[in-house]
Amino acid sequence: MSIRIREERCVGCSKCQEVCPGTLIQIVDKKAVMKYPKNCWGCVSCVKECKAGAIEFYLGADIGGMGGTMNVTQKGDLLNWNITRSDGSELVISVDRRNSNKY
Numbered sequence: 001m002s003i004r005i006r007e008e009r010c011v012g013c014s015k016c017q018e019v020c021p022g023t024l025i026q027i028v029d030k031k032a033v034m035k036y037p038k039n040c041w042g043c044v045s046c047v048k049e050c051k052a053g054a055i056e057f058y059l060g061a062d063i064g065g066m067g068g069t070m071n072v073t074q075k076g077d078l079l080n081w082n083i084t085r086s087d088g089s090e091l092v093i094s095v096d097r098r099n100s101n102k103y
């Protein structure tokens with residue numbers, strides 16, 4: 001499985017369900033759950049769409065990671081890509097959405 005859904009952070013907005021190209025996510029009792037975890041191919045669409053930071057993407061060896069995780073949160077126009085390394089240290093990459101179409 002490429003992602004993990006943190007139920008305690010999920011606000012039940014269903015955006016992840018809408019964008020998953022494999023229809024792998026379901027909303028049950030106002031919380032997102034993975035219906036078919038083994039079928040997830042890690043496209044990251046749901047991770048990008050979940051501004052609550054409830055979906056974590058595993059940064060495994062297959063993509064050059066070492067078992068850390070990454071999620072996304074939003075503050076105003078800033079989209080924060082939050083990386084937690086396997087040793088527990090953290091890195092935040094902030095992208096100003098107002099600049100996203102400049103290049």
Ligand code: SF4
Pocket residue numbers: 005009010011012013014015016017031032049050051052053054055
């Ligand atoms: S996008 Fe995030 S907050 Fe919204 S339902 Fe999915 S996991 Fe929950």
Ligand code: SF4
Pocket residue numbers: 002003019020021022023024025039040041042043044045046047
């Ligand atoms: S990473 Fe892609 S395929 Fe996997 S659950 Fe999210 S949207 Fe679906």
